[in-house]
Amino acid sequence: MKKQFLMASVATLLLAGCTSEKTTTNPFFAEKYGTEYEIPPFSEITTEHIREALLKGYEEQKQEIMAIADNTEEPTLENTILALDNAGQLLTKVSSVFGPLSSSNSTQEFRDLEKEIAPLSSEMSTLIYMNDNLFQRVKKLYDDQASMNYTKEQAKLIEKYYKRFVRNGALLNETDKQKLAELNKEISLAQLEFEQNLLHETNNTFVTVDKLEDLDGLPQENIDRAAEMAKKNGQEGKWMFNMQRASCNPVLQFCTNRDLRKKVYDAYYNRGNQGNEWDNNAVSVKIIQLRLEKAKLMGYNDYASFALDDRMAKTNENVYNLLDQIWEPAVKKANEELADIRAEIKKEGNNFEPEGWDYMYYMDKAKKAKYAIDDNEVRPYLEVYNVQQGIFYVANKLYGLTFTERTDLPKYQEDTKVFEVHDKDGSLIALFYSDYFPRDGKGAGAWCTSFRGSYYKDGKRVIPIVVNCASLTPPSGNTPALQNITNITTEFHEFGHALHSFMRDVQYRGTGGVERDFVEVPSQINEHWALEPEILNVYAKHYQTGEVIPMELVKKIQDSEKYGQGFATVELVAASLVDMDLHTLTEIPANFNVMDFEQQKLKERGIPRQIFPRYRVTNFSHTMGGGYTAGYYSYLWAEVYECDAFQAYKEAGNVLDSSIAQRFRDYILAPGGIDDGMTMYRNFRGRDPKIDGLLDNRGLK
């Protein structure tokens, strides 16, 4: 696989060499790509093509925006909102190729280009949202809506543009606009500093072990990796662990040496809190302070209120209300698990009170004792493409979709698979790429992206090109790509996002997106089908014998999946609470200490002292880095909705009930952002969600 990647790089380099002559035509500049389905002609595209097209794209969009703003005619839907929605076609065309490729096939050239264009993108944002002429046109249309005869989607599009302008400061006076621009800049610089410190702390905080016997219990593959890391860092003959979960978690889970576990545990949770030059305490306070200032400038009491205003949750109270309902049963369950841990400690002939660094180790033991389950027993039944067939089977039963593999269509990476996706009436609804294995230049984790979104052009739906990326276990030698339960759940999860993209049916590009805290509903619900016995029967077949996975094994998997959810839920809710607590402050106390604040707040709520929040403030990238500010609760929020939605199938006594699926499609997947999340949900379920589904799913009832 690595070889294929290198070959692809060489091809790119050769082509890049050609473009320096400026004689090849840039595929982005042609009216059409000329490929089947207008798939980007990946093998012809060079970094220089992308760069050239991005620069030209920004320039074109700038001209188009200025023309809309300076139009002397009365504003209309067409000459203002639709013109904005259609602006920047070239930029969209090239960005939707560059974006996905820079996550999956990144090169140094790509990273340089990303840095080069970052300022252009923020310049564009200022150009659009700080332009008062443009805003006045949008505002007029928004204010006059009632007297016009817009479709529901058109009205929503106007509202979305109006709110986007307002949230970017369009209603402020000139002085405050300047202040906002200054604050935004300071916030993004402080967030960047936080992220860079954290990255350094994660990769360069090491725990070094001198003697092999200290690694007792650790699987051989982890020992080998630790030896490699030591060698790389000039400590040959020793073993080193950094603070990537893949490196340090196995120590916490398997090492019998309690002192070593404590060392790793302390190092992991104190990233950014070591008083060194990468310390994140001061910058965290600064970020909280700046965000509060921004919220007040925008007319809110606290930052969370500002952030939640355009989400489903809407108010701080709604978020706390959700978290409080989960907190109590989760703490209760965690305390039960603690009792199991104490029993395991006793079994060993010891008599100490468990600490944080004992948790994973003894929980793993307790789980094995209870369920006698081993990953290696399950994996032969979970070959990655058999699992994919299972995923397609579910989509077929629920929605009538069919999938046809096409080996002749353009690919950006050799080991991906490409499928035509047909709707139940046989019409083409999407193209789907699956890209499941890790390689150099590909990001960690899993995600869903697209090379083309769907909307209507000249009355015809544009067929989306959707991609699922992941870093699942690749094949090795004669063994195919066998997965564990976590990985197949990921495979189903990302496909849930893909289904949302296949079925989204909106006229305009600007109406596609749903609220941040609704995004994970279609993906998380899709995970439920992975472990349903009826579905496992279809896809979980032994890769050598073809034997279907034994039902007793399925039962064990299902039961064991819920074990440890007390701990997992407490750490997740705790992090969500701290995120909210920090962003609901209405003033920052003198000498504010974020770590003391975090501990004091959680202690007041009765957190078992053995559990830290999943991320502590100085290493909480989701919220301090900016992506999930006052938004870490979103995972749980979405889980309430999707678990309750899945209950609808359970209540019908058929997890493959196609009439419920049709409702899910019509009310949740198809409307995109035309309706808000709450409306979509009520349309689907006929009522508000109940939290019971989540509690049941996590074994907390």
Ligand SMILES: [Zn+2]
């Ligand atoms: Zn997701």
